[in-house]
Amino acid sequence: MTSAPPPTHRTGGGRTGRPRSADADRAILAATREALVELGWSKLTMGDVAARAGVAKTTLYRRWAGKSELVVDAVAALFDEHLELPDRGSLGADVEGVVLQFAALLERPETKTALMAVVAESTRDDALRDRIRSAIVDRQKTLVLVGRERAQARGELPAEPDASAAARNADLIFDVIAGAVVHRTLVSAEPVDAEWARAFTALLVGGLTAAAAGYTDPAA
Amino acid sequence: MTSAPPPTHRTGGGRTGRPRSADADRAILAATREALVELGWSKLTMGDVAARAGVAKTTLYRRWAGKSELVVDAVAALFDEHLELPDRGSLGADVEGVVLQFAALLERPETKTALMAVVAESTRDDALRDRIRSAIVDRQKTLVLVGRERAQARGELPAEPDASAAARNADLIFDVIAGAVVHRTLVSAEPVDAEWARAFTALLVGGLTAAAAGYTDPAA
Amino acid sequence: MTSAPPPTHRTGGGRTGRPRSADADRAILAATREALVELGWSKLTMGDVAARAGVAKTTLYRRWAGKSELVVDAVAALFDEHLELPDRGSLGADVEGVVLQFAALLERPETKTALMAVVAESTRDDALRDRIRSAIVDRQKTLVLVGRERAQARGELPAEPDASAAARNADLIFDVIAGAVVHRTLVSAEPVDAEWARAFTALLVGGLTAAAAGYTDPAA
Amino acid sequence: MTSAPPPTHRTGGGRTGRPRSADADRAILAATREALVELGWSKLTMGDVAARAGVAKTTLYRRWAGKSELVVDAVAALFDEHLELPDRGSLGADVEGVVLQFAALLERPETKTALMAVVAESTRDDALRDRIRSAIVDRQKTLVLVGRERAQARGELPAEPDASAAARNADLIFDVIAGAVVHRTLVSAEPVDAEWARAFTALLVGGLTAAAAGYTDPAA
DNA sequence: ATCTAACCGAGACGGTACGTCTCGTCTTGCG
DNA sequence: CGCAAGACGAGACGTACCGTCTCGGTTAGAT
Structure with a gap:
């Protein structure tokens, strides 16, 4: 991600007066x-x-209306700056790379202390939730879309049956990757090192491949 | 889980005087x-x-030393009360059950607003992190251990090669399950319904099974 | 009093550019x-x-330099507009008339709230004190001078011995009349009605007459 | 005046808790x-x-509810401390004495800057007006009552016809004395020196004596 | 049957941050 | 250049909580 985050925009449509710095x-x-x-x-x-x-x-x-809004904008810029998806040749390598990037971002004191705090705040504030979604979540979700396209182009993953399933699957993969890294880093408070990234990637890619092979719960 | 959470313990060894209510x-x-x-x-x-x-x-x-400590103890009781692992006959069914239980717990306003807040607070407070770990995280990690034992007994999963790998894998599975549910619920702010639980379980169990079958990144 | 109060004068001698409205x-x-x-x-x-x-x-x-200056000019206009000294035929009647006029002016919310406030402010601001004096005090002091001249013309009061004594006496009478009405209205917060005006006038005119008759403190 | 000013009293009748310092x-x-x-x-x-x-x-x-209330209590103490009415042997001497005392009090920067300010504020705040009245005005009004009693005992002034007239006259005298001194000091911004005090006293005592002699407006 | 130490409620205390308000100044662009 | 609009740095406002500290009074185990 490279483009600038949305700073702030004047609410009223006024055109006169001293402009904001x-x-x-x-x-x-x-x-x-x-x-x-x-x-x-x-x-x-x-x-x-x-x-x-x-x-x-x-x-x-x-x-800014308050501390939460300000902090969301302040950290959103870091996400744009530090997350990208260079093509490493395979789905597993791409996943490992982004996991380590995301973990490094979460090790930074700014993000570590701020991210869960604004999420916690957002459970009671719909406007804040929307701001987080548009400034952070949705912007990074494209990483999953790009990664999947590449894997499909390489033949590692099959095409999605329809647009709706494609969106659902992308959301699921995003929640699994982001959730696991966040939980490991902030809740379990253990480091995301190369070994963990490899093990997690094996689990995830294995699951994606198995699903492609038509897994269904044998007990279902 | 059923046993009560550790309430509070008197610090000094005093034995006389009026006891705490x-x-x-x-x-x-x-x-x-x-x-x-x-x-x-x-x-x-x-x-x-x-x-x-x-x-x-x-x-x-x-x-209690402050709001964070108090809230950790207050919500820890809910985790003990509302999470358990009844035997549903298959690994997938067990995972789906616990995912839905955990999601229901996270939908409660007490947990929803408190959990991420204390985690955020804990990033700057080691004592708080330890309290969260012992009062919540470690207590629920046994769910993973019990579930894996059952799956192994059923023959759905192979035995772990050694104790160290067993612990690492349990931690990974715990982070993936808990992280995905938390992220879906609180960050993406989408509901964990039966459909999502089924898709997530398929991904996870597929990954566990594939790993057992000896997955390695083909590009590695 | 009828002539307009001194509004504001341009400080610099500038003559070009758009003129002030x-x-x-x-x-x-x-x-x-x-x-x-x-x-x-x-x-x-x-x-x-x-x-x-x-x-x-x-x-x-x-x-205007600030709120105080602005308000002084705003209320000064009211004094010019609402105070005058119609000839009612006797010193007592003239005094009663002006007392009631002044009281009516002080009952207006603008003057009531503003007058003491700017006076209070002026105790720490010499420029403001001068502005009050020239815009309000000195302008109304002429009422005393005119009233005394009439009374002297009627023979109710003797001529002043010299100019210095004339000025001192005029100041004294002004302070007594204005002070009594202001204090009654704003400090004691009691109405200046016809009865009070009559009693006050009796006291004042009695004192002026007695002084003319050569009062001296019998104990002095 | 000697007794302490009313400081502040707890509103609720509560008796528990840490007492105020x-x-x-x-x-x-x-x-x-x-x-x-x-x-x-x-x-x-x-x-x-x-x-x-x-x-x-x-x-x-x-x-205290705000700056005004606080300042009223702070300056009320000064009035109690610095105004008294020692018996100087004659009505005129007593008046001159209290005029000079009051003028000295008003020359102090605390009173000079505060008195008119709180009066101005009180024009829009009934509670404040009552506080000024009870903490300052009514307490000093006794000076007039004492001085009149002495003058009556000396035979300088006649007895009041009835209680109602006595109260009205005391109020009038108080407004004339206090008003004149305040106006001279703060509005005219001229010093109350011995000469002014003598001239003012002559006017006032002359008026009181003339009134006793049965003044009525000749034009009425 | 006391003693006595630690508990309890209430609420005042010195602090700190809040989010708002007003001040008086400083850009803007229009006329 | 005056003007309306409005952003700006500064700083006081009155409120809310913080975590601590008196208070007077209660409670139960040890003497």
Whole structure:
């Protein structure tokens, strides 16, 4: 992923008056990431971010409704910057690569402390959930789509029967990959090293291949 | 799981004086869950919990170091109460059952709002991480061990080569199951219905079976 | 009093560029009075006045240094408009008349809330004190001078011995009349009705007459 | 006047819990007076007072509703401390004495900046008006009653015809004295020196004596 | 039958951050 | 160049919780 994250847009359609400073946006998001590293989510305050950015608190509140929204935008940029899917020649190698990339991203103190916090917050705030989805989740889901296309082109995976099944499967694979890496890193608090990545990939690719071979629960 | 969660233990070895009220413990944890349902994690306050429990703030702080510790204990009880592994006759059926149980638990507002919040908090607090691990994670990991034993007894899965590999595999399976369900529920914010549980189980059991059949990345 | 209050004068001698709008001055002062009525002194803000007047905040600050200066000019106009000294035939009647006029002016919400506020402000701001003096105090002091001249012409009061004593006495009478009415209205918060005006006038005119008769403290 | 001003009283009749610190009350009122001297009314902030008093902002707000209430209590103490009515042997001498005392009090920066400000504020706040009345105005009104009794005992003034007239006259005299001194000091911004005090006293005592002699407006 | 240590409720305490408001200044682009 | 619009840095507002600290009073085991 490379394109810039959606910064913030003026709500009203006004055209007069002094325009908002684009420098301020950049300084605020950088200050937010810096503060996340030093303080973590729960000790990060809007006032502190404003001070680090050399900006008044009002300027923050004019652009973001609160800490959660600000942090989502601040970390979304990191996802765009650090996740990509270089072609490594096989489905397994591609999966291993993205797993290690994602794990490295989650080892960063900014993401580690922020990601679950905003997700937790989003369980009570629909607008925040949508923001997370559009700024982070949906953008990274394309990694799965690209990876699957490549595997299909290589003949490692069969074509999807229809568009609906294709979308369902992509969502499932995304949840399995992202969920396993997040859980290993943040809940189990164990490192995602090369060995784990290999074992996880074996499990996942095995499952995808078996499914292609027509698995059904023998007890069903 | 059925046994009660470890409530709180007096730190000092004192033996004289008025003993702590056990009623208070129960009232506080119940009040905490109630407040989580009504307010969510971020709006829950110690003072509010104390008031609901009919207890002074001092009494809370005498037993728990803070909101995170209190909430971990309050939700840990729910995990013990609502997760079990009845024998459904096949590995796939057992997995599907536990996935649906876990999803139902995560749909409850108390767990939904609290779980990721305390995990986020734990990224900066080692004591909290240990508390989560011992009160929740490790206790539920036995579900995987029991399920695998049954599958091995049924002949669905081979025996593990050695104890170390057995532990690594159990951890991996646990992270994959728990991670996928959590991610689907809280991050993707989509329901874990019977269809999803079936598709996920097919993927997982397929992977386990393929691995048993000796999968290795063909590109490796 | 009838002539307009001194609005504002351009400081710099600039002559080029777009001239200032005289409409704006009127609209701003009217908006200020309106806001004083609705909000009172302490809740009145420059931004609110600007919005009411349909004017940019910049325009206000270009003409007045702050809230105090603006309000002084806004209420000074009311003093000029509502205080006059019609000849009622006797010193007592003239005093009673002006007392009731002044009381009526102080009952208006604009003056009631603003007058003491700007006076309080002026205790720490010499420029503001001068502005109050020239825009309000000195202008109304002529009422005393005119009244005394009439009374002297009628023979109710003797001529002043010299100019210095004349000025001192006029100041004293002004402070007594204005002070008593203000204190009754704003501090004691009791109405200045016809009865009070009569009693006050009796006291004042009695004192002036006694002084003319050569009062000295018998104990001195 | 000597007795202490009414500090603050707990609203609820509760008897449990940690009692309020009396030291804090004293420190806060002293800090308020100090801040008034240094900063004046409009630049005085609750946060600054709290910091000077070595007290949290919440402690201020627990006891006083706002800046106005706090300042009324802080300056009321000065009135009690600095105004008294020693017997100087004649009505005129007593009046001159209290006029000079009051003027000295009004020359203090705390009172000068605060008194008119809270009066201005009280025009929009009935509770504040009552507080000013009970903490300051009514307490000092006894000076007039005592002075009149003495003058009557000396035979300088006749007895009042009835209680209602006595109260009306006392109020009138109080408004005339206090109003004249306040207006001279704060509005005209001229000093109340011995000469002015003598001239004012002559006017007032002359009026009181003339009234006793049966003045009526000749034009009425 | 006391003693006595630790408990309990209530609520004040010094702090910190909140999110909002107003201040007075500084860009913008239009006329 | 004046003007309306509105963003800007600054900082006070009054509120909410934090976690700690008195208070007076209760409770139960050890003496």
